Amino acid sequence: MAINTILSFLVPKENKFFPLINNIGFVLNNAGKALIEFINADKEQMDGLYVKIKSYEKEADGLVDTVFVELNNTFLTPFDREDIQLLCERLDDTLDSINSSSKRVLLFMPNYIPEAAIEICNIISASCEAIYIALKELKTIGKKSDLALGQCDKLHALEHDADDLYEEYMKHLFENEHDSVELLKLKEIMQELERTTDITHSVGKIIKTIIVKYT
Amino acid sequence: MAINTILSFLVPKENKFFPLINNIGFVLNNAGKALIEFINADKEQMDGLYVKIKSYEKEADGLVDTVFVELNNTFLTPFDREDIQLLCERLDDTLDSINSSSKRVLLFMPNYIPEAAIEICNIISASCEAIYIALKELKTIGKKSDLALGQCDKLHALEHDADDLYEEYMKHLFENEHDSVELLKLKEIMQELERTTDITHSVGKIIKTIIVKYT
Amino acid sequence: MAINTILSFLVPKENKFFPLINNIGFVLNNAGKALIEFINADKEQMDGLYVKIKSYEKEADGLVDTVFVELNNTFLTPFDREDIQLLCERLDDTLDSINSSSKRVLLFMPNYIPEAAIEICNIISASCEAIYIALKELKTIGKKSDLALGQCDKLHALEHDADDLYEEYMKHLFENEHDSVELLKLKEIMQELERTTDITHSVGKIIKTIIVKYT
Numbered sequence: 001m002a003i004n005t006i007l008s009f010l011v012p013k014e015n016k017f018f019p020l021i022n023n024i025g026f027v028l029n030n031a032g033k034a035l036i037e038f039i040n041a042d043k044e045q046m047d048g049l050y051v052k053i054k055s056y057e058k059e060a061d062g063l064v065d066t067v068f069v070e071l072n073n074t075f076l077t078p079f080d081r082e083d084i085q086l087l088c089e090r091l092d093d094t095l096d097s098i099n100s101s102s103k104r105v106l107l108f109m110p111n112y113i114p115e116a117a118i119e120i121c122n123i124i125s126a127s128c129e130a131i132y133i134a135l136k137e138l139k140t141i142g143k144k145s146d147l148a149l150g151q152c153d154k155l156h157a158l159e160h161d162a163d164d165l166y167e168e169y170m171k172h173l174f175e176n177e178h179d180s181v182e183l184l185k186l187k188e189i190m191q192e193l194e195r196t197t198d199i200t201h202s203v204g205k206i207i208k209t210i211i212v213k214y215t
Numbered sequence: 216m217a218i219n220t221i222l223s224f225l226v227p228k229e230n231k232f233f234p235l236i237n238n239i240g241f242v243l244n245n246a247g248k249a250l251i252e253f254i255n256a257d258k259e260q261m262d263g264l265y266v267k268i269k270s271y272e273k274e275a276d277g278l279v280d281t282v283f284v285e286l287n288n289t290f291l292t293p294f295d296r297e298d299i300q301l302l303c304e305r306l307d308d309t310l311d312s313i314n315s316s317s318k319r320v321l322l323f324m325p326n327y328i329p330e331a332a333i334e335i336c337n338i339i340s341a342s343c344e345a346i347y348i349a350l351k352e353l354k355t356i357g358k359k360s361d362l363a364l365g366q367c368d369k370l371h372a373l374e375h376d377a378d379d380l381y382e383e384y385m386k387h388l389f390e391n392e393h394d395s396v397e398l399l400k401l402k403e404i405m406q407e408l409e410r411t412t413d414i415t416h417s418v419g420k421i422i423k424t425i426i427v428k429y430t
Numbered sequence: 431m432a433i434n435t436i437l438s439f440l441v442p443k444e445n446k447f448f449p450l451i452n453n454i455g456f457v458l459n460n461a462g463k464a465l466i467e468f469i470n471a472d473k474e475q476m477d478g479l480y481v482k483i484k485s486y487e488k489e490a491d492g493l494v495d496t497v498f499v500e501l502n503n504t505f506l507t508p509f510d511r512e513d514i515q516l517l518c519e520r521l522d523d524t525l526d527s528i529n530s531s532s533k534r535v536l537l538f539m540p541n542y543i544p545e546a547a548i549e550i551c552n553i554i555s556a557s558c559e560a561i562y563i564a565l566k567e568l569k570t571i572g573k574k575s576d577l578a579l580g581q582c583d584k585l586h587a588l589e590h591d592a593d594d595l596y597e598e599y600m601k602h603l604f605e606n607e608h609d610s611v612e613l614l615k616l617k618e619i620m621q622e623l624e625r626t627t628d629i630t631h632s633v634g635k636i637i638k639t640i641i642v643k644y645t
Contacts, residue, residue, distance in 0.1 A: 072643045107600045170322045180395040180610040184617075187399075213287045385537045395610040402614075428502045 016070060017078055018139045024063045024091050025135035031056035031098050032128030038102050039113060039121040050102055057099040064088045083210050090203045091131070097196040098124065104192050108185040116169035117186075120193040123162045127200035130154045134207050144215040148207065155204030162197035166190060231285060232293055233354045239278045239306050240350035246271035246313050247343030253317050254328060254336040265317055272314040279303045298425050305418045306346070312411040313339065319407050323400040331384035332401075335408040338377045342415035345369045349422050359430040363422065370419030377412035381405060446500060447508055448569045454493045454521050455565035461486035461528050462558030468532050469543060469551040480532055487529040494518045513640050520633045521561070527626040528554065534622050538615040546599035547616075550623040553592045557630035560584045564637050574645040578637065585634030592627035596620060 031053055038049040067088050071081055105113070130151040137148035169190060177183040246268055253264040282303050286296055320328070345366040352363035384405060392398040461483055468479040497518050501511055535543070560581040567578035599620060607613040 068639065069642065072639070103597070107597055108604050109601075167318070167322055171324075174323050174396070174400065178396070180399065181604070181608070181613060183396060184399060184610065184614060185604065209283065209287070212284065382533070382537055386539075389538050389611070389615065393611070395614065398611060399614060424498065424502070427499065 017067065017084060020063055020067050020070070021084075021087070021135055021138065024060050024067075024088065025132040027056050027060045027063065028091060028095060028128045029132040031060075031095055032125035035098055035102060035121050036125050039105070039118050043109065046106055050106055053099055053102050057095045060092060060095045064092045079210055079214060083206070083213070087203070087206050087210070090199060090206055094128070094131070094196065094199045094203060097192065097199050098128075101189065101192040101196055104189045108188060110185040110189065111182060114169065114173075114186060114190075116165050117189060117193060119165055120162050120190070120197065123158050123165070124193065124196050124200065127155055127158050127197060130158070131200060131203050131207075134204070138207070138210065144211060148211055152204040152208040152211075155201050159197045159201035162194055166194040232282065232299060235278055235282050235285070236299075236302070236306075236350055236353065239275050239282075239303065240347040242271050242275045242278065243306060243310060243343045244347040246275075246310055247340035250313055250317060250336050251340050254320070254333050258324065261321055265321055268314055268317050272310045275307060275310045279307045294425055294429060298421070298428070302418070302421050302425070305414060305421055309343070309346070309411065309414045309418060312407065312414050313343075316404065316407040316411055319404045323403060325400040325404065326397060329384065329388075329401060329405075331380050332404060332408060334380055335377050335405070335412065338373050338380070339408065339411050339415065342370055342373050342412060345373070346415060346418050346422070349419070353422070353425065359426060363426055367419040367423040367426075370416050374412045374416035377409055381409040447497065447514060450493055450497050450500070451514075451517070451521075451565055451568065454490050454497075454518065455562040457486050457490045457493065458521060458525060458558045459562040461490075461525055462555035465528055465532060465551050466555050469535070469548050473539065476536055480536055483529055483532050487525045490522060490525045494522045509640055509644060513636070513643070517633070517636050517640070520629060520636055524558070524561070524626065524629045524633060527622065527629050528558075531619065531622040531626055534619045538618060540615040540619065541612060544599065544603075544616060544620075546595050547619060547623060549595055550592050550620070550627065553588050553595070554623065554626050554630065557585055557588045557627060560588070561630060561633050561637075564634070568637070568640065575641060578641055582634040582638040582641075585631050589627045589631035592624055596624040 034049065034052045034056060038046060038053060041049050067084065071077065071084060077084055105117075134148040134151035134155075137145040137151075140148075170187070173183060173186055173190075177186065249264065249267045249271060253261060253268060256264050282299065286292065286299060292299055320332075349363040349366035349370075352360040352366075355363075385402070388398060388401055388405075392401065464479065464482045464486060468476060468483060471479050497514065501507065501514060507514055535547075564578040564581035564585075567575040567581075570578075600617070603613060603616055603620075607616065
């Protein structure tokens with residue numbers, strides 16, 4: 001048992017971290033919804049919808065910074081310091097990756113948005129929602145949350161689905177797209193979208209580790 | 216001297232970590248051998264051989280998870296907690312990168328496998344073996360293992376060879392391949408293979424740090 | 431307040447870290463200048479100028495290794511161990527990224543160096559200088575350095591400028607470059623240059639965190 005875990009039985013826990021982390025989950029969930037709107041939009045509307053995604057990314061950035069400042073000012077945290085830090089870094093990475101994926105669509109502007117891209121965006125949005133739900137459960141630390149663990153399993157399954165989709169699409173793309181610039185654009189966009197589901201999956205693994213460690 | 220190092224003289228060491236870490240090395244070594252089989256195979260056999268690589272990657276994933284669970288349940292570890300964690304993360308990354316490199320070959324299926332790709336796979340396999348040998352030596356912690364340090368130097372040299380190979384090949388590719396889709400496929404595959412040797416090199420650096428720190 | 435911070439009031443601080451970290455900053459600043467020379471050079475001179483960049487990267491590598499060895503041998507450091515480690519890792523990443531960006535120019539050798547690439551190199555060089563100045567201020571730990579904080583803000587602004595430049599250029603490139611191999615070369619080079627400014631920005635964030643934490 002880690003020292004911090006032992007001490008945590010003796011000292012009242014600071015709980016300002018929960019509202020902050022919940023807020024990050026809330027913003028992430030909004031970003032996931034905005035991504036779906038964005039990817040289904042007409043080209044003319046995409047610039048405007050991207051602004052929303054960017055603003056969520058900035059908002060989460062500010063919240064993560066606040067958590068880090070708090071971590072430096074707090075002697076005992078409800079979890080080990082590094083667990084909170086790693087969790088927030090990965091949440092930040094998730095929003096960065098949603099942002100850079102949609103940015104790539106805007107910059108490269110392929111002739112059309114493939115169905116597989118829309119489906120991966122649906123998976124990303126569902127993953128953001130699962131993270132949001134799981135993060136809300138962290139406040140029940142001490143009693144194992146089946147709801148939160150279920151979301152972690154869901155994140156694993158969603159990433160698996162995204163992998164299959166991605167692979168099938170890439171195989172199709174390299175066999176059938178003969179315009180090499182178009183192929184390059186679509187490859188770059190799909191890689192970034194798929195990478196986003198890797199990150200949401202790793203968020204799930206971190207949440208699971210935290211739950212298992214403290215119950 | 217770190218606190219954990221001081222305490223480690225006073226308390227009997229848990230040594231369940233050594234068998235686990237050795238096992239990861241064993242699986243990694245198998246994955247390196249499977250990669251050579253894969254890259255030299257006929258196209259028709261590649262799917263089947265990839266399944267082997269994927270299964271090693273999953274096996275190592277499970278072992279790394281077990282190490283992380285043990286880390287959370289163990290007060291004193293033979294090394295500092297973060298050293299074990301970082302080592303296992305990089306071992307995991309190595310297997311992920313072997314997996315994604317071979318996956319790229321399958322997905323993009325270039326017209327031919329260049330000799331340079333086969334040579335880098337040989338380097339990766341030799342690197343996996345060097346890691347396997349070095350990890351087995353970690354149990355002799357406390358007396359400096361020349362065998363393990365030699366493997367770390369070897370990992371450095373192997374990465375250097377891979378770098379040279381990669382650079383020469385990329386220069387050649389961009390000068391001579393005029394089919395841009397083919398060029399893109401080969402570039403992507405070679406980048407991922409080269410990245411794998413960066414990771415094996417960083418595993419070597421971590422092992423060296425651990426040896427130097429505890430002897 | 432972290433334990434290390436409390437103890438740091440009681441014990442004389444080791445200050446061998448400051449000269450080492452200053453030296454890394456000095457080498458980084460030189461690498462930034464060498465990058466500008468490199469990107470503005472004739473093709474025939476590029477190989478020779480690249481050697482300089484590579485040698486700075488190696489020099490910094492050695493300094494970072496020395497810091498890590500010292501960290502393992504020192505009980506109390508002027509800052510928390512992980513802060514020094516993270517800072518040095520990112521400084522190392524910065525030099526690696528300057529190295530790999532210029533290496534890509536050499537390997538892919540596009541028909542011409544776009545103005546946007548030169549401008550991003552100017553931004554990278556200015557970022558290296560800002561890091562160099564900020565690192566020198568770390569020795570005044572305990573009294574908040576406005577000079578250092580100003581450099582961190584500058585790093586943020588420079589990354590923002592690089593982002594805008596990058597995006598405008600990529601949009602232009604994908605709309606106007608019809609030679610797909612040339613497009614691929616320039617995309618790869620610009621992505622690596624832009625990534626370098628992401629890293630210098632993250633160095634700025636780490637320095638800022640350290641300043642805020644210890645004053």
